[in-house]
Amino acid sequence: MRRPTGVPALAVLCSGQGTNLQALLEATRTGRLRARVAVVISDRAASNALARATRAGIEAHFVDPKAYPSRGEFEQVLLTLCAAHRVRAVCLAGFMRLLSPVFVRPYAGRLLNIHPALLPAFPGAHAIRDALAWGAKVTGVTVHLVDEEVDHGPILLQELVRIAPGETEASLLKKLHRVEHRLYPQALRQVLAGRVRLTGRVARLTGA
Numbered sequence: 001m002r003r004p005t006g007v008p009a010l011a012v013l014c015s016g017q018g019t020n021l022q023a024l025l026e027a028t029r030t031g032r033l034r035a036r037v038a039v040v041i042s043d044r045a046a047s048n049a050l051a052r053a054t055r056a057g058i059e060a061h062f063v064d065p066k067a068y069p070s071r072g073e074f075e076q077v078l079l080t081l082c083a084a085h086r087v088r089a090v091c092l093a094g095f096m097r098l099l100s101p102v103f104v105r106p107y108a109g110r111l112l113n114i115h116p117a118l119l120p121a122f123p124g125a126h127a128i129r130d131a132l133a134w135g136a137k138v139t140g141v142t143v144h145l146v147d148e149e150v151d152h153g154p155i156l157l158q159e160l161v162r163i164a165p166g167e168t169e170a171s172l173l174k175k176l177h178r179v180e181h182r183l184y185p186q187a188l189r190q191v192l193a194g195r196v197r198l199t200g201r202v203a204r205l206t207g208a
């Protein structure tokens, strides 16, 4: 069991590139976010996020969902890792896996996700492709609290991004990432400061 240091500990759960993880690390390093990433967990061995964490000297774990007989047992391992680091808040950063109440309940209100669309439009794993295929003229970024449904919980922050004529997946991804990397630390700061008030599924950020 790690000793608490007063600075809130974070767990970041990833499946892919880890650019949002990098943005969170940068925000903690520069003091824009008073927190420390204590542990990074990936459900994919080849996730670049694990390499980023290791380079930054942060404990990184690949937890293979296929190694466990049930989703609940897989999530129990995630919970144990978070408990060992006394994690205050958990950030899903491109973690492409639905979490059950086993993990969601203990971290209710402290479990965040970032999504590259203005939810409830274009949920799921292909939001950028879907927005382009739909012919949307605007899309954006959403940071929200996580519940048991896909890209669904109370919205904390959203920001609009315009889709230009001739936009490609690559060019739109670049625009969205720029916004994501700024918005995620901002939303997390509000959660860690206890500035989120929930009325049903409506989140109000006090003093934001």
Ligand code: GAR
Pocket: 014, 015, 016, 017, 018, 019, 020, 021, 049, 093, 094, 095, 114, 115, 116, 123, 124, 125, 126, 127, 151, 180
């Ligand atoms: C991000 O764009 C994030 O919004 C998206 O995965 C990407 C991960 O990129 N998440 C979802 O689509 C959730 N439904 P990263 O690994 O470079 O941070």
